Amino acid sequence: MTIKKITASTPAPGVPFYTPVQSPPAGTALSTDGSDVPTVFTPLKIRGLTLQNRFAVSPMCMYSADDGHLTDFHLVHLGQFALRGAALTIVEATAVTPNGRITPEDSGLWQDSQIAPLKRIVDFIHSQGQKVGIQLAHAGRKASTLGPWHSRSIGEIATAEHGGWTDNLWAPSAIPWAEGFPTPKELTVAEIEGLVQSFQDAAKRSVEAGVDTIEIHGAHGYLISEFLSPLTNTRTDAYGGPLQGRAKFLIDIIKATRAVIPEDMPLLLRISATEWMEYTNQPSWDLEASKQLASTVADLGVDLLDVSSGGNNNNQKIQISPSYQIDLAGQIREHLASQGKKMLIGAVGMISNAEMAKSVVQDGKLVGTGGGGAIETTVEVDSEHGTKAKADLVLVARQFLREPEFVLKVANELGVKVRLPAQYLRAPYPKVQKL
Template sequence: MTVSKLPTASAPAPGVPFYTPAQDPPAGTALMNDATPVPTVFTPLTIRGLTLQNRFAVSPMCMYSASNGHLTDFHLVHLGQYALHGTPLTIIEATAVTPNGRISPEDSGLWQDSQIAPIKRVTDFIHSQGQKVGIQLAHAGRKASTLAPWHYRTLGKEVATEELGGWPDDLWAPSPIPWAEGFPTPKEMTLEQIRGFVRSWKDAARRAVEAGVDLIEIHGAHGYLLTEFLSPITNQRTDQYGGLPFENRVRLLVEIITAVRSVIPESMPLFLRISATEWMSHLGQPSLDLGESKKIASLVADLGVDLLDVSSGGNNPAQKIEVHPYYQVDLASEIREHLRKEGKKMLIGAVGMITNAEMAKDVVESDGTVEVDGEHGTKAKADLVLVARQFLREPEFVPKVASELGVAVRLPLQYSRAPFPKKKKVEQGKL
């Protein structure tokens, strides 16, 4: 095949090992019309050397479908569908940096070189659609070695014992405190293990770059190992990595950020997901709360983290969450405002219960007013909308939102004969 003889519409996507037409511009790109203002959610966002054509991202979602840490054809189809439907950034699920860091025996991993190729297959496809792909590196800590949801619903237990492929006697944590009654007691990590652990993050990040990802996210949320170190409830060490002093509890996170940043390209964005609060203030004792998360945000903004992915909870079964549609978006908004007041430029991602066009628009919309005390106008709550379960319900969520907001967007060439029906543009507060 001679590329120069092909019509433009048939030109192949560059840099991929199979033929598919180049999507230029990629699906999900707003088709500009000077007469119709485009809402912020359908405007580009540049993060270091990466530009997204709209403000949506697929949040990492565990699928419990890997084979000894290796992604499978399931992941190719599952993750590829979002790129087809105009999502500019898809983040691969929590991927363990060590074997005992998997949440379940069927979790994704990147602790050995053989796990690179299956990830590369996914990145090749997503790139073939003109879209970007990230990967979330993680370690589950004391919440590792559990069963996939459908298994524990059937078996009536959550712990993956050895006969079920688990490793309940090899759990790591900052302190030997089990997740809950009936769960195994983790081993307190030694200083030698901590040093090796940091190297594991560095090695996994190097493999991720080799696999072709466009960005890396460090998982520091949801009660997994890094959250356990950050929380004074679960971190009761007496050495330089623990106890009440904030500087001790954040030390491991700082070392991991530094290690990862050292092996990825300068142009590659680095994300960090945190639990902004562990929802444990009702105990009346020190806990990881919004105040501490603002301090974390200020710290990591100077360490090369480009976007803080703000979630919450997951570190204690006794948590008390006041659930409402914006309960996590509001946390992101407060951290964003704190950073702006400090003059920090780190971006903020918002998650949680973003299920409709009006909310997706509202999260990132700004009317351009100066963000100072007393100034009236609409302020953006975040810079990027990370969606999880709604994408499981509607892989076509991005073009559907565009249709409901009255925005014309590019569809993949192969799907262009089936556009979404035009709908009246959604006005603020009217959906």
């Protein structure tokens, strides 16, 4: 990696305040030829976006917004990850309508006044030479709950006295989340079409705020996920029935979003690979359905599939292991490869140490662009362990809360020399034995 010659006063370009340019950005591998760098510290090109490493901050709800507006808390919270080497930071689930918030304190992008506070965060992350995305969402029947520190249990209802809207929950079918929870309103076709417009409008605002990528939230039992599952979607119109009908709402959103974002901007999609209800022997959303959906959206301009799981049923039985979601991602990736599809895969869940982060994406050669772009020949086998890479991007959530410097720590433990923030160069990590 060649470091451009800069002076002490060279400012970061394109931001409305002074901070020194980070050249190259923190978290960039400094190997002279790249041959000794594990895949997790090699660049990834997604459409027109290039990340200098394979680490992304997964969207994490903070329940700290003011009527949907991000605040200085979010500036500090999200900025710390970019400062310390995360190539991509994705802003938390951001509601496209007021009643699409999970809690009254969730982020939103349903009105123009919410653009400026988002842009302030975007500007800071860009000043560090890093990239930023936003996850657009609607909570469906799981909306109007209390934030975790306001409630005795996860998902406790936020009534009107707490700013909630239990009388205005939306879902594909009038099926409550669980016993004792409000019954949502079954959406009309006109209301569904209005929500597609709301996603498109939020995408336009995201572009105006300067984000580098947009992720559509189709996981965890929120509205899109509810449409996909036959357990929560019992409609008999064009938005129900077979998988093609249940996926129509998502497909319409993808098309509407792709139509208003720049051609070179990547579009991401998060799904639950399974809702963990197979044990009932009833039709449910499962891995095979996710494979079919992945094949479909790969042809619609989705560049990376962010694979999570669960969240759509209170009776789910998750088969937890350290790599339980990573393995799901790997199976979808193999399915796409068998069909010649070029969509990239992101893996998330319980990634908390250097060896695990490395193993998720370890490859023999750099994977090329997604979204229908040319892909270079890829050697899928990890020469050290004889295993296949499961994904192309490592999405980390709670470990970043524990260790905001996770990217730099992983580099140190793997023996990879990376760039530190310019202001922190006087405090390098002490060398440790390479894993």
